[in-house]
Amino acid sequence: MLAEILPEVSDAQLERFFQVMLTQYGMDFREYAPASLKRRIGSVMRRYGLTDADTLIQRLVTQPEYFERFLNEITVSTTELFRDPSMWVALRVQVLPQFVSLPQLRIWQAGVSTGEEALSLAILLSETGLYEKAQIIATDIDKRSLEQAAKVSYPLRQRALYEQNFYAVLPGVPFSRYAEEKEGQLVFDPQLLRNVQFLPHNLVMDSPFGQFELVMCRNVLIYFTPSLQDRVVTKLVDSLVPGGVLVIGTKESLFWCQAAKRLTGVNEAERIYRKRA
Amino acid sequence: MSTPKRPFLWLMGGSAGSFTPVRRFVQQVPYLEEVAIVLCLHRMRNPRVGMIEAFGQVERWKLLEPDDKAAVQGGHIYLAPADYHLLVEEEGYMSLSVEEPVHYSRPSIDVLFESVVRARWPYAGAALLSGANRDGAAGLHLMHQAGHFTAVQDLTDAEIPTMPQAALDLFEPTRRFRAAELVQVFLHAVSLYK
Numbered sequence: 407m408l409a410e411i412l413p414e415v416s417d418a419q420l421e422r423f424f425q426v427m428l429t430q431y432g433m434d435f436r437e438y439a440p441a442s443l444k445r446r447i448g449s450v451m452r453r454y455g456l457t458d459a460d461t462l463i464q465r466l467v468t469q470p471e472y473f474e475r476f477l478n479e480i481t482v483s484t485t486e487l488f489r490d491p492s493m494w495v496a497l498r499v500q501v502l503p504q505f506v507s508l509p510q511l512r513i514w515q516a517g518v519s520t521g522e523e524a525l526s527l528a529i530l531l532s533e534t535g536l537y538e539k540a541q542i543i544a545t546d547i548d549k550r551s552l553e554q555a556a557k558v559s560y561p562l563r564q565r566a567l568y569e570q571n572f573y574a575v576l577p578g579v580p581f582s583r584y585a586e587e588k589e590g591q592l593v594f595d596p597q598l599l600r601n602v603q604f605l606p607h608n609l610v611m612d613s614p615f616g617q618f619e620l621v622m623c624r625n626v627l628i629y630f631t632p633s634l635q636d637r638v639v640t641k642l643v644d645s646l647v648p649g650g651v652l653v654i655g656t657k658e659s660l661f662w663c664q665a666a667k668r669l670t671g672v673n674e675a676e677r678i679y680r681k682r683a
Numbered sequence: 684m685s686t687p688k689r690p691f692l693w694l695m696g697g698s699a700g701s702f703t704p705v706r707r708f709v710q711q712v713p714y715l716e717e718v719a720i721v722l723c724l725h726r727m728r729n730p731r732v733g734m735i736e737a738f739g740q741v742e743r744w745k746l747l748e749p750d751d752k753a754a755v756q757g758g759h760i761y762l763a764p765a766d767y768h769l770l771v772e773e774e775g776y777m778s779l780s781v782e783e784p785v786h787y788s789r790p791s792i793d794v795l796f797e798s799v800v801r802a803r804w805p806y807a808g809a810a811l812l813s814g815a816n817r818d819g820a821a822g823l824h825l826m827h828q829a830g831h832f833t834a835v836q837d838l839t840d841a842e843i844p845t846m847p848q849a850a851l852d853l854f855e856p857t858r859r860f861r862a863a864e865l866v867q868v869f870l871h872a873v874s875l876y877k
Binding site: 411412414439440441442444445446449482484625627628629631632635655657658659661662 | 748750751752753764767768770771772773774776778779780781782783793794797798801802821822825
């Protein structure tokens with residue numbers, strides 16, 4: 407086997423994996439886009455020096471304590487502060503002004519991973535004077551990522567990228583207003599999380615849980631098949647108040663989704679949509 | 684359930700020194716409605732800034748950066764978007780992913796090539812061009828082992844031969860080529876599957 411190529415997972419092994427995850431842990435991976443899911447499983451196997459997916463499946467059956475770590479490892483946690491700066495600029499210019507006259511601002515960020523999406527939004531709301539009336543529910547399937555998010559502490563090597571994105575969105579605002587270097591880490595002001603609640607939530611299995619003025623779910627749908635995307639987008643749209651705003655990932659599409667009929671484009675290039683009243 | 688007809692898939696991977704030959708290829712390649720082309724080029728992560736435009740005028744082919752889950756269609760040239768891996772799925776569409784870079788690269792050529800093999804795509808071929816790292820070599824080898832047509836840029840012709848050399852260290856491809864022969868190599872690969 408070549409070092410660069412991940413161990414293969416056969417269709418039969420994938421089927422057994424689905425069964426174990428569903429029956430033992432209540433997690434349904436059957437409609438995850440297979441190419442990436444197989445890569446993720448393969449990458450966990452390589453990390454543990456396993457060459458046969460059956461060994462991994464057996465470990466998941468016999469060692470429930472292993473599950474949480476495994477879930478953390480197959481979940482794609484790639485994120486950054488103000489990822490896709492032009493989307494955040496569009497959000498600030500085209501969307502946030504509509505919230506100024508509202509008494510409260512309820513926001514759901516689905517798939518927040520290690521928290522940078524939530525921090526980005528909290529900073530933007532602070533700078534636009536909307537933070538105090540905002541309630542942000544930030545969810546992810548992976549509890550370990552959420553624990554990380556609550557620490558507001560990130561590797562210092564991220565600083566250059568985060569700072570660059572920050573200034574692209576908020577030119578003239580000092581980065582130091584929100585983040586500082588502390589003990590070799592880049593640490594954000596914990597006050598930014600005052601109105602943020604981190605909760606575990608599985609977009610595939612769990613019901614929507616409220617009505618929101620803004621729902622953001624970026625780079626989560628890409629891991630789902632078209633039919634699952636359709637169901638998840640329906641949940642997201644159901645969670646919006648009429649006139650509420652949905653933001654998805656820059657390369658994600660609503661092409662397959664019935665619920666797209668209930669939306670109009672605010673800025674289609676940035677994948678920002680409004681629910682029809 | 685019958686499998687819908689899949690277009691012949693022609694993949695091209697490259698990094699430093701590959702853009703000029705790939706651009707020339709895109710401008711010269713004759714239109715074939717039964718062929719889809721996917722380009723995976725290492726590029727700056729700043730998205731949506733002029734990469735498509737940099738290819739200049741393209742006759743008949745539709746050249747675009749695909750959205751997630753776009754169907755693989757003949758007559759199209761797809762450019763893997765900056766900062767996303769592009770994977771081909773067995774169901775006939777493309778998935779994007781932001782999982783870890785491979786060989787410091789996202790999009791990664793290995794990830795694309797490997798996905799085509801894993802998706803058991805019936806007809807495919809791939810070319811690996813100039814570049815300064817090893818990305819693509821192992822994936823191309825996997826394609827070769829799966830019986831697909833593989834081509835590697837001649838070391839004396841590649842501006843930076845590290846990437847083709849990495850492939851040649853692993854196996855002897857179906858064909859070695861000079862950049863000026865790319866269209867010819869492509870047409871030969873397509874002709875094998877007709």
